[in-house]
Amino acid sequence: xxxxxxxxxxxxxxxxxxxxxxxxxxxxxxxxxxxxxxxxxxxxxxxxxxxxxxxxxxxxxxxxxxxxxxxxxxxxxxxxxxxxxxxxxxxxxxxxxxxxxxxxxxxxxxxxxxxxxxxxxxxxxxxxxxxxxxxxxxxxxxxxxxxxxxxxxxxxxxxxxxxxxxxxxxxxxxxxxxxxxxxxxxxxxxxxxxxxxxxxxxxxxxxxxxxxxxxxxxxxxxxxxxxxxxxxxxxxxxxxxxxxxxxxxxxxxxxxxxxxxxxxxxxxxxxxxxxxxxxxxxxxxxxxxxxxxxxxxxxxxxxxxxxxxxxxxxxxxxxxxxxxxxxxxxxxxxxxxxxxxxxxxxxxxxxxxxxxxxxxxxxxxxxxxxxxxxxxxxxxxxxxxxxxxxxxxxxxxxxxxxxxxxxxxxxxxxxxxxxxxxxxxxxxxxxxxxxxxxxxxxxxxxxxxxxxxxxxxxxxxxxxxxxxxxxxxxxxxxxxxxxxxxxxxxxxxxxx
Amino acid sequence: xxxxxxxxxxxxxxxxxxxxxxxxxxxxxxxxxxxxxxxxxxxxxxxxxxxxxxxxxxxxxxxxxxxxxxxxxxxxxxxxxxxxxxxxxxxxxxxxxxxxxxxxxxxxxxxxxxxxxxxxxxxxxxxxxxxxxxxxxxxxxxxxxxxxxxxxxxxxxxxxxxxxxxxxxxxxxx
Numbered sequence: 001x002x003x004x005x006x007x008x009x010x011x012x013x014x015x016x017x018x019x020x021x022x023x024x025x026x027x028x029x030x031x032x033x034x035x036x037x038x039x040x041x042x043x044x045x046x047x048x049x050x051x052x053x054x055x056x057x058x059x060x061x062x063x064x065x066x067x068x069x070x071x072x073x074x075x076x077x078x079x080x081x082x083x084x085x086x087x088x089x090x091x092x093x094x095x096x097x098x099x100x101x102x103x104x105x106x107x108x109x110x111x112x113x114x115x116x117x118x119x120x121x122x123x124x125x126x127x128x129x130x131x132x133x134x135x136x137x138x139x140x141x142x143x144x145x146x147x148x149x150x151x152x153x154x155x156x157x158x159x160x161x162x163x164x165x166x167x168x169x170x171x172x173x174x175x176x177x178x179x180x181x182x183x184x185x186x187x188x189x190x191x192x193x194x195x196x197x198x199x200x201x202x203x204x205x206x207x208x209x210x211x212x213x214x215x216x217x218x219x220x221x222x223x224x225x226x227x228x229x230x231x232x233x234x235x236x237x238x239x240x241x242x243x244x245x246x247x248x249x250x251x252x253x254x255x256x257x258x259x260x261x262x263x264x265x266x267x268x269x270x271x272x273x274x275x276x277x278x279x280x281x282x283x284x285x286x287x288x289x290x291x292x293x294x295x296x297x298x299x300x301x302x303x304x305x306x307x308x309x310x311x312x313x314x315x316x317x318x319x320x321x322x323x324x325x326x327x328x329x330x331x332x333x334x335x336x337x338x339x340x341x342x343x344x345x346x347x348x349x350x351x352x353x354x355x356x357x358x359x360x361x362x363x364x365x366x367x368x369x370x371x372x373x374x375x376x377x378x379x380x381x382x383x384x385x386x387x388x389x390x391x392x393x394x395x396x397x398x399x400x401x402x403x404x405x406x407x408x409x410x411x412x413x414x415x416x417x418x419x420x421x422x423x424x425x426x427x428x429x430x431x432x433x434x435x436x437x438x439x440x441x442x443x444x445x446x447x448x449x450x451x452x453x454x455x456x457x458x459x460x461x462x463x464x465x466x467x468x469x470x471x472x473x474x475x476x477x478x479x480x481x482x483x484x485x486x487x488x489x490x491x492x493x494x495x496x
Numbered sequence: 497x498x499x500x501x502x503x504x505x506x507x508x509x510x511x512x513x514x515x516x517x518x519x520x521x522x523x524x525x526x527x528x529x530x531x532x533x534x535x536x537x538x539x540x541x542x543x544x545x546x547x548x549x550x551x552x553x554x555x556x557x558x559x560x561x562x563x564x565x566x567x568x569x570x571x572x573x574x575x576x577x578x579x580x581x582x583x584x585x586x587x588x589x590x591x592x593x594x595x596x597x598x599x600x601x602x603x604x605x606x607x608x609x610x611x612x613x614x615x616x617x618x619x620x621x622x623x624x625x626x627x628x629x630x631x632x633x634x635x636x637x638x639x640x641x642x643x644x645x646x647x648x649x650x651x652x653x654x655x656x657x658x659x660x661x662x663x664x665x666x667x668x669x670x
Binding site for chain 2: 055056059120121122124126128129132133134135234235236239271278298300301302303306309310313314317318320321324325326329330332333334335336337338339340350353354357358361362365368369370371373374375376377378436437439440441442444445446447448449451453
């Protein structure tokens with residue numbers, strides 16, 4: 001059944017157990033995101049010199065913050081897309097719950113590694129550091145990689161399921177990727193047009209499957225090393241694959257979040273919702289553009305073959321024209337002169353496109369090899385990906401969650417909550433600008449102790465962080481009014 | 497190019513983008529048919545695609561030429577005249593000299609005994625001037641010419657454990 005109607009809700013209500021899974025994914029991600037946000041605030045307070053943490057605890061908190069944020073936002077985005085897919089595709093609650101349980105095992109593993117094992121090696125867990133931390137044992141490093149494994153296997157189960165259902169519905173991978181739309185000629189028969197969410201699910205599940213296999217290629221030898229079967233793993237090899245896994249899993253999150261926008265915008269603009277040729281091209285390019293740029297993380301490893309650096313550079317810069325001309329321009333054309341109805345979710349979407357491009361500009365500059373030589377591992381880097389996350393992924397995902405709860409429960413948002421949404425955008429932009437300024441000031445990232453001359457910019461960032469938390473709490477307060485009603489409307493949990 | 501130039505490029509592009517975004521947001525009440533907007537967007541795509549891709553290709557060539565890899569720096573800066581061997585460990589640096597001559601092309605051979613480190617050189621004003629990674633089992637060759645005398649600071653820029661921030665050394669250029 002196809003449901004292109006712009007008047008239908010941006011989720012499927014028929015299979016209620018799936019909606020309940022969706023809510024659990026999104027709410028779990030949301031709660032972890034909030035806790036990780038508080039940890040982020042603690043780090044900026046430390047940088048400002050206002051709440052000095054011991055280096056050991058700073059780096060443990062940094063590890064939790066990074067790992068928790070990446071996993072939480074991916075999980076929330078995964079939850080959102082299944083609610084939209086539920087309109088047109090028959091999903092299995094059993095598969096999705098299995099993925100959820102295995103993915104969630106990463107939480108106790110991570111907490112054990114960091115809080116009990118003392119692991120403070122960062123979420124990227126760059127080999128050989130996890131096994132040579134000096135202040136934590138090898139077992140804590142192994143537990144960090146087990147955390148990776150849980151996230152990877154959970155995500156793999158989810159991706160395999162989405163791949164399978166969208167492929168079966170379309171009658172093949174090429175049809176699911178809308179190749180008939182891309183290569184259609186006017187004289188030909190009507191091409192098969194998958195729903196945008198189905199196309200997005202197919203594209204992102206391919207990325208997810210490749211990413212997890214990339215992760216396995218590095219985790220397997222690292223576990224073998226821990227077991228004494230290997231003396232060591234080549235650090236250049238492990239760095240490449242860790243970056244492939246980490247970069248892709250973080251990067252794919254924004255594209256899953258964008259899939260939510262494709263589903264949600266028609267509700268407010270009465271436009272879009274179709275898999276046009278440009279939409280199809282955008283999602284096909286996404287597969288390549290998520291998986292090929294990771295070598296840009298190794299620009300400063302001069303031992304890396306030059307060809308890989310060039311691939312990283314070309315791939316990173318290819319993102320700019322394709323995302324701008326296909327995804328951003330396409331979505332802005334849905335908004336432009338549309339009479340879009342302003343509500344918390346539509347404000348969040350508008351802010352998301354604004355912030356996403358900031359991150360894109362910062363990232364495109366940083367991915368130029370000579371510029372990277374001056375910016376790599378300064379605060380410019382977190383500035384770039386926080387722009388993606390704070391004003392891209394989170395605005396799209398929380399905007400969708402707000403919509404889902406409000407629409408499912410029938411509890412209308414308070415008009416004043418839109419102010420909170422705008423405030424979130426302004427505060428987020430202020431926070432990010434300070435990050436970029438610090439990066440341009442050569443302030444290193446991942447430093448527990450900052451020089452006195454670096455404190456001022458961090459101090460300026462703190463009120464912006466507090467303002468984002470305040471505006472988010474305001475939005476949560478409004479959203480919570482509908483939560484129990486939304487939960488009831490997803491019916492009793494019933495496994496297939 | 498310095499970080500200041502990079503920041504200006506970033507701020508200018510961000511301001512242009514914010515202007516475009518505001519134009520879209522402010523247009524919302526003036527409703528136009530979706531077909532017309534879509535047709536205009538497609539025209540815009542066609543007009544922008546070629547110049548944008550062409551600009552990126554030209555810039556790519558420039559970017560490679562000015563990249564910090566030895567093969568290019570030997571052309572842009574010159575052949576190394578002085579060699580400095582750099583070893584690193586958790587958490588310190590070992591340089592075989594602390595004095596580096598001014599205006600000579602220097603080649604740093606950077607390696608690590610244990611984990612990944614980042615060999616980043618900060619000038620006397622506290623600005624990062626160049627860097628490479630220090631990786632166990634590999635030697636990264638970094639070519640640079642110092643045209644300003646004074647005390648330079650080496651900071652580790654690849655996270656390497658709980659004293660990462662304290663992994664600092666200095667050398668003098670004169």
